Amino acid sequence: MDGLGEAPREHSERRVHARRHRHCARVGRKGLLHAGLHGALAARLPFRCEDFGGWRFCFRGGASRSHVSEEIIKLPAFAKINLGLRVHGRRADGYHEISTVFQTITLHDKLTFESRPDERLELNCSDRGIPTDESNLVLRAAAAMRERFGVTRGARIELEKEIPAGGGLGGGSADAAVTLVALARLWEIETTREELSEIGARLGADVPFFLTGGTALGTGTGADIEPLEDVPKTHLVVVTPRVHVSTAEAYKRLNAPALTKKDAVVNLPVSRTEADFPDSLCDVMSNDFEAVVVRLHAEIGRARDALTCAGAGCSMLSGSGSSVFGVFDSEGEAERGCEALSTEADWRVFACATLTRAEYLRGLGRCAAVLQSSRGA
Secondary structure, eight states: OOHHHHHHHHHHHHHHHHHHHHHHHTOTTTHHHHHHHHHHHHHSOOEEEEEETTEEEEEETTOOTTOGGGEEEEEEEEEEEEEEEEEEEEOTTSOEEEEEEEEEEEEEEEEEEEEESSSOEEEEESOTTSOOSTTSHHHHHHHHHHHHHTOOOEEEEEEEOOSOTTSSSOHHHHHHHHHHHHHHHHTTOOOOHHHHHHHHHHHOTTGGGGGTOSEEEEEETTTEEEEOOOOOOOEEEEEEESOOOOHHHHHHHOOOOOOOTTSHHHHGGGSOOTTTTTHHHHHHOEETTHHHHHHHOHHHHHHHHHHHHTTOSEEEEOTTSSOEEEEESSHHHHHHHHHHHTTOTTEEEEEEEBOOHHHHHHHTGGGGGGGGOOTTO
């Protein structure tokens, strides 16, 4: 069966994972916000809705695809983990030179975009702890798009938050990247992945990765992205303790040795085969921040060790924390590990899986078209 035929099944699988996220994290009825938004939109008839790639797109007033400004766009913003992270030292500009292998996972936020009749940029969020002013990366991304392309139109954006903020999972960067892609379509902007990556890099070093997805190597500050062969589907449990990690402090405490291009973080994509996976992934996973962060925050070390006790073949810090993740042999084992760890009152726990680049792009539906274009194409 071709890719389009497979898409509904794969997205159904992601919806199952979304329910499990809520169950293991014990965040209760958060899913009702999404249902409420959908119901509210459906009530504002007339609408014509179409399913594409497992996601629903609605057109107000019977508009056709060509009337993009009337479109309501609903997109997932998938989280990431770092399968490897090396810090090579401080650069002349004050930033640190790193090498990291990014990996998208099925845990995701949900964003809804709709045109406004005026020039206002409006953001509403399901998590009251998340600021909805100009400090939010979503609004910063929208403002950057308007400035770059001279757009004077507005947008209403609804953000249903599931990815823990400040946990090393890239939630804010993922939301910003999806905003760039969605508004390019909503505002009928002709652009390319490279141009959006330039805009994204000014918002945050992780943003360009979320314009690629799957498994990718990040170098420089992490913003220079090279797509890699996707790792085979791997089942994970992610734990986010209620701990704030200062990335600046982690860098300050870090005394990384000089590393070469032959370091394991670069060799990861060619160091394993389907036959010995995921054991070989556990062999090469490494994060220079882990020892430093665990010394600063013992609770993170406890969460990492708890993952191993719950059945993970290996566990590691993601980014500079506070989230840690464990690699499990099967979906069932990951679910059981998630259930065992969800008794911790101060941890958010998620059973999820890795997401290939093709799956990532299918999740973006028609909005992915801009990411498949390039300069000179």
